[in-house]
Amino acid sequence: MSAVTSTTQSITLTIDDKAISCRSGETILQVARENNIDIPTLCYLEGLTVWGGCRLCMVEIAASPKLHAACATECTEGMTVRTTSPRLKQYRKMIVEMLFAERNHVCSVCVSNGHCELQNMATKLEIDHVRFPYRFPHLAVDNSHDYMRLDHNRCILCLRCVRVCGEIEGAHTKDVKGRGVLSAIIHDLDEPWGDSQTCTGCGKCVNVCPTGALTHRGTAVGEMTKKTEFLPYLTLMREVKL
Ligand code: FES
Numbered sequence: 001m002s003a004v005t006s007t008t009q010s011i012t013l014t015i016d017d018k019a020i021s022c023r024s025g026e027t028i029l030q031v032a033r034e035n036n037i038d039i040p041t042l043c044y045l046e047g048l049t050v051w052g053g054c055r056l057c058m059v060e061i062a063a064s065p066k067l068h069a070a071c072a073t074e075c076t077e078g079m080t081v082r083t084t085s086p087r088l089k090q091y092r093k094m095i096v097e098m099l100f101a102e103r104n105h106v107c108s109v110c111v112s113n114g115h116c117e118l119q120n121m122a123t124k125l126e127i128d129h130v131r132f133p134y135r136f137p138h139l140a141v142d143n144s145h146d147y148m149r150l151d152h153n154r155c156i157l158c159l160r161c162v163r164v165c166g167e168i169e170g171a172h173t174k175d176v177k178g179r180g181v182l183s184a185i186i187h188d189l190d191e192p193w194g195d196s197q198t199c200t201g202c203g204k205c206v207n208v209c210p211t212g213a214l215t216h217r218g219t220a221v222g223e224m225t226k227k228t229e230f231l232p233y234l235t236l237m238r239e240v241k242l
Helices: 028-034 086-102 117-124 162-168 204-209 230-239
Strands: 011-017 018-023 058-061 067-069 078-080 149-150 174-177 186-188 214-216
Touching: 018 028, 058 086, 086 117, 149 230, 162 174, 162 230, 174 230, 204 214, 204 230
Parallel strands: 011 078
Antiparallel strands: 011 018, 058 067, 058 078, 149 214, 174 186
């Protein structure tokens, strides 16, 4: 979790052999992006709190045997970070393959086909097959809302929808039930979405969802596109109280 420190200091570190200066309190991911160094992410979204759940953003830090989530690790003086290596690529591929194996991500019939962050990540990591047995769970589709839909089969549990609903919209309609592979997004006390008394129908959750899990009803295969640009803007406006 990135903590904002009261006294900001200048820090020098090395990312991929490049000497970089940043402010104390900044995470490795923030600094990498400010310096055009690409680190893959799925659960992270600028404008929301850091959750650190997907682990796609893991990086190597010199003298540390374990891997670190770049979105949730603050830079420290003299740190040496490596964002790409055969080991990192191997683990990132494994994570994405496990996400595909866990639920039913059938891209060819998905409304988000061609606009899906999970699909794009698989392409970027050169995944052409999944080495793990598919679980093919029988999961529900919540079609109860008038104009939005939740398809649990496509959900990767990044919790962006839960965070945007609580942190930005302030409705706190969405939450998570269960543990491990049985975890699922719920509305209020696990009611059908359409029966929720707290959902404002703002649609922010649909727009931040990286896959075809949250979509607008009435969209056909490949038609669902998402917009996330509003998020950093809203957060900034609130910070400066405009
Ligand atoms: Fe860092 Fe998901 S983006 S853990």
